[in-house]
Amino acid sequence: MPFTAEHDALRETIRDFVSKELRPHAEEWEAAEYFPDSVFRRMGELGFLGLRYPEKYGGQGGDYFSAMVLAEEMARAGSGGVGMAVSVQSEMATPPILKWGTETQKQKYLVPAIKGEKIAALGITEPDAGSDVANIRTRAERVDGHWRISGSKLYITNGVRCDFILLVCRTGKQEDGAHGITLFLVDKDLPGFNVSRKLKKVGMFSSDTAELSFDGVEVADEAVLGEVGQGFYNLMWELQGERMIGSAGAIAGAEVAFEETLKWCKEREAFGRPIGRFQVNKHKLVDLYTEITVAKNFVYSVAEKWNREEYPVTEISMAKLVVGRVTTQVADTCLQLYGGMGYMAETGISRYFRDSRLIRIGAGTDEVMKEIIAKTALGL
Amino acid sequence: MKVVVCVKQIPDPNTTGQLEPSTHFLKRDGVEAVMDPGDESGVEAGLQLVEKHGGDVTVVSMGPERGLDAVRKALAMGAGKGVLISDDALRGSDALTTAKVLAAAIKKDGFDLVITATESTDGYTGIVPQAIAELLDVPAVTFAKSVEYDGATLKVQRQTEAGYDVVEAQLPAVVSVTAGANEPRYPSLKGIMGAKSKPMDRLTAADLGIGDAGGATAGQTITAVEPAPERAAGEIVKDEGEAAKRIAEFLVEKKVI
Numbered sequence: 001m002p003f004t005a006e007h008d009a010l011r012e013t014i015r016d017f018v019s020k021e022l023r024p025h026a027e028e029w030e031a032a033e034y035f036p037d038s039v040f041r042r043m044g045e046l047g048f049l050g051l052r053y054p055e056k057y058g059g060q061g062g063d064y065f066s067a068m069v070l071a072e073e074m075a076r077a078g079s080g081g082v083g084m085a086v087s088v089q090s091e092m093a094t095p096p097i098l099k100w101g102t103e104t105q106k107q108k109y110l111v112p113a114i115k116g117e118k119i120a121a122l123g124i125t126e127p128d129a130g131s132d133v134a135n136i137r138t139r140a141e142r143v144d145g146h147w148r149i150s151g152s153k154l155y156i157t158n159g160v161r162c163d164f165i166l167l168v169c170r171t172g173k174q175e176d177g178a179h180g181i182t183l184f185l186v187d188k189d190l191p192g193f194n195v196s197r198k199l200k201k202v203g204m205f206s207s208d209t210a211e212l213s214f215d216g217v218e219v220a221d222e223a224v225l226g227e228v229g230q231g232f233y234n235l236m237w238e239l240q241g242e243r244m245i246g247s248a249g250a251i252a253g254a255e256v257a258f259e260e261t262l263k264w265c266k267e268r269e270a271f272g273r274p275i276g277r278f279q280v281n282k283h284k285l286v287d288l289y290t291e292i293t294v295a296k297n298f299v300y301s302v303a304e305k306w307n308r309e310e311y312p313v314t315e316i317s318m319a320k321l322v323v324g325r326v327t328t329q330v331a332d333t334c335l336q337l338y339g340g341m342g343y344m345a346e347t348g349i350s351r352y353f354r355d356s357r358l359i360r361i362g363a364g365t366d367e368v369m370k371e372i373i374a375k376t377a378l379g380l
Numbered sequence: 381m382k383v384v385v386c387v388k389q390i391p392d393p394n395t396t397g398q399l400e401p402s403t404h405f406l407k408r409d410g411v412e413a414v415m416d417p418g419d420e421s422g423v424e425a426g427l428q429l430v431e432k433h434g435g436d437v438t439v440v441s442m443g444p445e446r447g448l449d450a451v452r453k454a455l456a457m458g459a460g461k462g463v464l465i466s467d468d469a470l471r472g473s474d475a476l477t478t479a480k481v482l483a484a485a486i487k488k489d490g491f492d493l494v495i496t497a498t499e500s501t502d503g504y505t506g507i508v509p510q511a512i513a514e515l516l517d518v519p520a521v522t523f524a525k526s527v528e529y530d531g532a533t534l535k536v537q538r539q540t541e542a543g544y545d546v547v548e549a550q551l552p553a554v555v556s557v558t559a560g561a562n563e564p565r566y567p568s569l570k571g572i573m574g575a576k577s578k579p580m581d582r583l584t585a586a587d588l589g590i591g592d593a594g595g596a597t598a599g600q601t602i603t604a605v606e607p608a609p610e611r612a613a614g615e616i617v618k619d620e621g622e623a624a625k626r627i628a629e630f631l632v633e634k635k636v637i
Contacts, residue, residue: 013566
C-alpha cells in the first residue's frame with residue numbers, strides 16, 4: 001500500500017473534520033445548491049488545500065498521496081459538489097501555477113488559494129468546444145501591449161464564486177488548432193468578466209457551475225501562465241492530474257456508497273431474512289466489492305507513478321475509464337438494492353446516483369479516454 | 381510552564397463496546413482505536429496554556445503498544461514530548477495502579493501542571509485525576525471548563541450542576557478538564573510529519589520502580605457484569621386542555637422547577 005502511518009493519521013484528521021464540519025450540513029447545502037465560501041477558508045486554515053504544496057508557498061510539504069487522502073475522505077461529505085469544488089481549487093486550477101507560474105503569480109494566486117482566501121476556477125469548455133479542446137474560440141488578442149479577451153466558457157465549477165480563473169484562450173489563428181493556445185490567469189473583478197448564469201445540473205447540486213462571458217477583458221503580459229502558444233500542451237498535463245484525482249475521489253465515493261448499501265442489506269429484512277442473505281443479492285455485493293477493490297488498486301498503482309512525477313497518460317486514461325464503469329455499476333446496483341427508498345430524493349444513495357454520473361463526462365469523457373488509449377497504446 | 385497531559389487510547393466510542401467474557405475487561409483486539417475524545421480537550425488546554433505562557437507540553441500514556449498512536453496524535457497537535465508506559469505486567473490494572481504508574485512517570489520528568497480528562501470514555505471510573513494529585517501531593521482541581529493562568533495563580537472555572545465555581549490554585553497542581561472545555565485542534569499534516577522526530581520515552585513498570593502492578597494485584601475485582609436495565613417507557617401526555625398542567629406537575633415531581 002502506498003499509504004504510510006502519517007497518511008493514516010492525516011486520514012483520521014480529515015475524516016474527523018468531514019464528519020464534524022461538512023457532513024452535518026450536506027442536506028442544507030444540497031437544498032441551497034451552494035455551500036458557503038467559508039468552507040474554503042476553513043480548509044485552508046487547516047492546511048487541507050495545500051497538502052502536497054511546498055511549505056514555501058504555505059503548503060504542508062506532503063506527497064501526492066496526501067492529496068489522494070483528501071480526495072478520498074471528501075467522498076464522505078455527503079454532497080459530491082463540495083469535494084469537487086475543493087479538487088478544482090487544489091488539484092486542477094492551481095497545480096499549473098506551481099509548475100509554470102512566475103514568483104509573482106505564485107504569490108498572487110497560489111499562496112492565497114492554499115490559504116482558501118482566493119477561490120480558483122478553471123475555464124476550458126465552451127459552448128462549441130468541449131472534448132475538442134484544440135478548437136476553442138475564446139480569443140486573447142494583442143492590443144496596445146495588452147491582451148484583450150473575448151468569448152465564453154461553459155460548465156465552470158466554482159464559476160460563480162471564484163476570485164480568479166485559469167483560462168484557456170486562443171492567441172493564434174483558429175486554423176492553428178492546438179498550437180495557438182495560451183493559458184491566462186484572469187481576475188474575476190476585471191471589467192467585462194461576467195457570470196452569465198448559474199447552471200442547473202443532474203447532480204453535484206452544492207457546487208456552483210457557471211457559464212462565464214468575457215467581453216473585452218483586458219489583462220497584461222503578467223497574466224500569461226507559461227509560454228504563449230504552449231497552453232494546449234500545458235493543459236494536457238493539467239488534465240492528467242485532473243483525471244487522476246477525479247478517479248481517486250470517484251472510486252472512494254463508490255466505496256462509501258457500497259459500505260452504506262452493505263449495511264442496509266444486512267439490516268433490511270424481506271421474506272423473513274436480511275436482503276443481503278439472498279444469493280442473488282449476495283453475489284451482486286461480492287461483484288461490487290471485487291470491482292471496487294480492483295479499480296481502487298489500479299488507481300493507486302497509477303498514482304504511484306504520478307507521485308514519482310512520471311507521465312502515465314495511457315494508464316491515467318484507463319484508470320478514469322474503469323473507475324467510471326465501476327461507479328456506474330455501483331450507483332445503479334446500490335440504488336436497486338435500496339428499492340423504493342433508494343429512489344427517494346432524501347436518501348444518500350439517490351444523491352450518489354446523481355452525483356457519481358459526472359465522472360464519465362468531466363475532465364474528458366469515456367469516449368475521449370478511449371481515443372487517448374487507442375492512440376497512445378494501440379497505435380490506432 | 382511544564383505541562384503534562386495524560387492521554388489514553390480507547391476503542392472507538394462510536395462502536396459498540398464488547399466485554400471479554402472471561403475477564404470482563406473491555407475487548408480491545410480487533411476494534412478500531414482512537415485517542416479518547418476527552419483527552420483531546422486536555423491536550424488542547426495544555427497547548428493553549430504554553431502558547432500563552434511559554435514552556436512545553438509532555439504527553440503521558442499508559443497502555444498497550446498501540447497507545448503510541450494516541451501519543452503521536454498529541455505530538456502532531458503540538459505537544460513536545462511523549463511518554464508511553466507499556467508493559468504486559470500492567471495488563472488489567474485498576475484505577476489506583478494506573479494513577480500510581482502515571483504519577484511516577486510524571487514525577488520522573490517534573491511538572492508544573494498536570495492536565496487530564498475528567499474520566500476515560502471507556503472505563504469511566506473518574507478517579508484517576510484525583511488519585512494522581514494525591515500521589516503527587518498537589519491540589520486537584522476537577523471538572524474545569526476553562527483554565528487560566530496569570531503567571532502566579534491558576535484560575536479554573538469548575539463546572540457545577542447549576543453553573544460554575546471559580547477555583548484558584550497554586551502550581552504545581554492537577555486539573556481535569558471537561559470534554560466541552562475547548563475546541564480541540566485538528567493535527568495538520570506538517571504536525572503529523574513532525575511528530576515522528578519528537579522525543580518519545582518508552583518505559584516499563586520496572587523503569588518506574590513499580591513492582592506489584594497489573595490485574596493480579598489490583599485492589600478491585602470485577603465479580604459480575606450485567607447489562608444496564610432497559611429504560612422504562614416515557615409518559616405521553618395527550619393535550620386535552622390539561623397537558624400544560626400535567627407537564628408542570630411532572631417537572632415539579634422531578635424537582636426541575
